[in-house]
Amino acid sequence: MNFRPIVAGLALSLLSGAAFAQTAAATGADAALTGPGITMGTAATIPLRYVNIQDTDLMTSKLIGIDIYNKQNEEIGEISDVVIGDGKSVIGIVASVGGFLGIGESYVVLDPASIALAEVNGTWKANVDTTKDDLSNAPKLDYSKMKK
Structure with missing residues (x-):
């Protein structure tokens, strides 16, 4: 079996991940919704960097x-939470x-790109x-199970 294509694909995917990890952090209002991400686990794989935030962030x-x-x-809802996928980036906003007064409300998860702040x-x-x-009428999230 020829392993070259597999090794080449693996190397390419690792290099593209490293290139993505080195992108500059977002600034302005987008900084709260995007950025370098957080890696789950016990070992940090990316050198520590600092981000400057603005008063408008x-x-x-x-x-x-x-x-x-x-x-x-x-007024059609309220933001309840932020969903971070795989510990890396914001993937949803819980609304x-x-x-009325917390009785009978339901929760939906919105794509952050569809919200303008x-x-x-x-x-x-x-x-x-x-x-x-x-x-x-959007698909519901059983938020009570997610809060645990």
Whole structure:
């Protein structure tokens, strides 16, 4: 069996991963949603780097609880959590929808690329292109199981 194609493919994938790991960290509002990522495990494989953040950057601690609005400026949900896939990058934003005072609400996971964050009069808002009904009918997340 010829192992050259396998070894070449493995080397290429390792080199592309190293090149990706060396990309510059995001700045501005995107810095809270993208970046170099976190590697799960006991051994760090990438040299430690530091990131400068700006006053305009949004920390995830301030992201939780932000109201979500549609194009008609109707409040249709609230950001409840941030999902980090494989310990590397943000893959989803958990939104609570429906309900009243925490009763009857459900949770959906939104693609971070489909959310626009903006500061309006000192308050952060999340904007999405959907209706309240569509968001309420989206696939649900059993959030109670994920909090453990």
